[in-house]
Amino acid sequence: xxxxxxLVSGLANGxxxxxxxxxxxxxxxxxxxxxxxxxxxxMLGAFVCLGLTNAxxxxxxxxxxxxxxxxxxxxxxxxxxxxxxxxLFGQSQTAVVILTxxxxxxIRFVAGAIWSHEPQTLExxxxxxxxxxxxxxxxxxDVAVIVVTVLLTFFLYQFFQRTKLGLAMQAASQNxxxxxxMGIPVKQVQGMIWGLSGAVAAxxxxxxxxxxxxxxxxxxxxxxxxxxxxxxxxxxxxxxLMGGLIVGVIEPFASRYFPAGYSQIAPYxxxxxxxxxxxxxxxxxxxxxxV
Amino acid sequence: xxxxxxxxxDHDIRLxxxxxxxxxxxxxxxxxxxxxxxxxxxxxxxxxxxxxxxxAGLGLxxxxxxxxxxSLGHAAFLALGCYSCIIFMEQGLPFLVAFPLAGILTGVVGxxxxxxxxxxxxxxxxxxxxxxxxLADDIIVxxxxxxxxxxxxxxxxxxxxxxxxERWTTPDRFYWLVLAITILCTLAYRNVLRSPLGRxxxxxxxxxxxxxxxxxxxxxxKAAAFGISCAITGLAGALMxxxxxxxxxxxxxxxxxxxxxxxxxxxxxxxxxxAFFGAVVVAFLPQFLSMAKDxxxxxxVAIPGLETGVFGMILILFILFEPMGIYGxxxxxxxxxxxxxxxxxxxxxxxxxxxxxxxxx
Numbered sequence: 230x231x232x233x234x235x236l237v238s239g240l241a242n243g244x245x246x247x248x249x250x251x252x253x254x255x256x257x258x259x260x261x262x263x264x265x266x267x268x269x270x271x272m273l274g275a276f277v278c279l280g281l282t283n284a285x286x287x288x289x290x291x292x293x294x295x296x297x298x299x300x301x302x303x304x305x306x307x308x309x310x311x312x313x314x315x316x317l318f319g320q321s322q323t324a325v326v327i328l329t330x331x332x333x334x335x336i337r338f339v340a341g342a343i344w345s346h347e348p349q350t351l352e353x354x355x356x357x358x359x360x361x362x363x364x365x366x367x368x369x370x371d372v373a374v375i376v377v378t379v380l381l382t383f384f385l386y387q388f389f390q391r392t393k394l395g396l397a398m399q400a401a402s403q404n405x406x407x408x409x410x411m412g413i414p415v416k417q418v419q420g421m422i423w424g425l426s427g428a429v430a431a432x433x434x435x436x437x438x439x440x441x442x443x444x445x446x447x448x449x450x451x452x453x454x455x456x457x458x459x460x461x462x463x464x465x466x467x468x469x470l471m472g473g474l475i476v477g478v479i480e481p482f483a484s485r486y487f488p489a490g491y492s493q494i495a496p497y498x499x500x501x502x503x504x505x506x507x508x509x510x511x512x513x514x515x516x517x518x519x520v
Numbered sequence: 521x522x523x524x525x526x527x528x529x530d531h532d533i534r535l536x537x538x539x540x541x542x543x544x545x546x547x548x549x550x551x552x553x554x555x556x557x558x559x560x561x562x563x564x565x566x567x568x569x570x571x572x573x574x575x576a577g578l579g580l581x582x583x584x585x586x587x588x589x590x591s592l593g594h595a596a597f598l599a600l601g602c603y604s605c606i607i608f609m610e611q612g613l614p615f616l617v618a619f620p621l622a623g624i625l626t627g628v629v630g631x632x633x634x635x636x637x638x639x640x641x642x643x644x645x646x647x648x649x650x651x652x653x654x655l656a657d658d659i660i661v662x663x664x665x666x667x668x669x670x671x672x673x674x675x676x677x678x679x680x681x682x683x684x685x686e687r688w689t690t691p692d693r694f695y696w697l698v699l700a701i702t703i704l705c706t707l708a709y710r711n712v713l714r715s716p717l718g719r720x721x722x723x724x725x726x727x728x729x730x731x732x733x734x735x736x737x738x739x740x741x742k743a744a745a746f747g748i749s750c751a752i753t754g755l756a757g758a759l760m761x762x763x764x765x766x767x768x769x770x771x772x773x774x775x776x777x778x779x780x781x782x783x784x785x786x787x788x789x790x791x792x793x794x795a796f797f798g799a800v801v802v803a804f805l806p807q808f809l810s811m812a813k814d815x816x817x818x819x820x821v822a823i824p825g826l827e828t829g830v831f832g833m834i835l836i837l838f839i840l841f842e843p844m845g846i847y848g849x850x851x852x853x854x855x856x857x858x859x860x861x862x863x864x865x866x867x868x869x870x871x872x873x874x875x876x877x878x879x880x881x
Binding site for chain 2: 263313316317320321322323324326327328330331332333334335337338339341342346445452455456459463490491493494497498500501504505508509
């Protein structure tokens with residue numbers, strides 16, 4: 230029974246990692262850039278929703294505030310691309326990496342200045358009540374996280390495989406110049422994907438904040454989400470979810486069965502092992518490299 | 521307007537392009553040596569800090585600026601250099617033996633770590649090195665019998681030929697020691713760049729495919745870059761330990777790794793000057809911010825995240841408006857004066873480039 234309990238709580242945590250990783254993968258799939266500030270986007274999304282919902286800020290009903298927060302984050306993602314990242318168009322990945330790390334610092338500072346550094350809880354209707362299924366305790370928020378994550382991954386996967394826009398995004402990432410020749414407005418497509426990943430980050434943030442308290446340093450969770458994205462293989466949406474679940478499940482088991490001190494290094498050790506033996510992740514998309 | 525009239529191939533790889541630049545650097549060194557008589561102890565300490573950061577920056581610059589491999593884990597090598605130097609000294613080795621030994625050890629470990637890392641490209645390398653930096657923190661705690669874990673270690677007194685050197689009681693001697701090491705590291709760095717190995721680094725950075733075509737062994741070159749880079753970083757780490765006096769597992773955190781990378785970007789990637797310019801920004805930003813707060817009237821109110829936030833903003837502005845960093849701006853101004861009145865506005869215009877995927881080659 231204990232194993233099942235650990236598994237369930239691991240899965241719920243893993244879904245949050247998976248959601249953040251989904252944001253990385255979306256941007257990577259469509260622009261070949263990596264947004265190191267995705268964890269901070271998640272934190273910001275949570276705080277925007279918190280600011281709209283909680284009684285001593287604005288006090289909107291949760292079901293109005295949540296879509297509003299998602300819309301605000303989507304707009305923010307689009308504007309970030311429009312004003313900052315578009316200037317780096319065609320530059321190397323490393324420049325974008327450094328830029329987004331800096332962006333993460335700035336977002337953390339701004340969030341701290343607006344909402345203070347004290348941990349706060351979101352007054353969310355998801356945060357109430359636990360289920361008890363045959364001795365396994367399941368929070369309402371955990372169930373919501375798992376359901377939303379699976380649905381979101383499924384729809385985004387279909388979006389990339391089936392729709393014209395999704396295919397255009399993939400084409401834009403594979404070869405920018407060729408995509409231009411095929412009549413794809415590459416820059417607009419990139420803006421859209423940044424908006425979309427901002428929305429996904431907001432969803433992740435709202436769900437994360439429903440599970441517990443949140444403070445401006447919650448964005449550092451992004452590093453674990455990175456491990457998730459890499460283990461799953463950058464560029465694969467189901468891979469991101471899978472990687473998130475692996476990292477999420479390993480954590481509670483490691484802290485239960487490993488001696489203290491060794492448990493927190495487990496996800497990173499796994500990450501390094503994956504990088505050494507399968508450098509492009511478990512769900513690799515890299516074909517043979519030819520000169 | 522100066523004209524270099526080259527009469528032999530050696531002109532291209534001379535240590536100094538002409539007598540004028542030699543004189544400039546000689547004057548700079550003279551001023552640097554005389555600095556303890558020109559400044560009070562507080563500012564001397566700050567300048568020492570700048571020099572130590574500059575050595576660390578040179579270490580990372582070798583890897584990122586020269587060979588094009590972005591590392592976000594160099595704090596791990598700072599930590600390794602620091603701990604190994606202090607532990608060697610606690611075992612009774614003199615500083616003059618322990619210090620180079622720490623550098624060599626860090627370089628060897630860096631090369632060993634590089635062997636699997638060489639297969640990784642761009643973004644994956646950055647993530648692997650992040651993991652390294654996070655792991656280093658935990659490993660220091662786990663190796664408590666040697667490293668004293670969370671409670672940390674204290675740097676012992678440095679003794680060279682009977683002369684005692686300590687950061688607080690003899691800041692001028694410590695400054696001279698750091699200055700000497702800085703000059704040695706800079707000279708070594710410059711000489712590596714002039715050697716065939718340095719040319720191979722640049723070839724790997726600019727295009728791995730064409731480097732292979734020119735007969736450069738990519739894996740070996742990258743491993744050498746990692747080794748040299750980590751060795752210099754290890755030396756800087758040891759000096760950081762002596763500068764801080766006390767350190768534990770949190771002294772060399774992921775934030776230090778990130779700061780180091782941002783520092784060399786702000787300074788200007790791929791130049792020795794860049795490491796020094798960046799170090800000045802990193803070391804003086806906290807002082808500058810606290811002075812600015814006094815002016816605004818914020819007083820002693822601590823604003824968490826202010827430093828990193830401002831640092832991030834500076835970096836974003838640099839990447840957007842001056843991707844070559846402070847050194848790039850300085851070079852543009854210099855060229856404008858050197859060519860006066862023939863400088864044109866578009867001389868440094870960047871070529872339009874398009875990105876191709878790294879996944880489906």
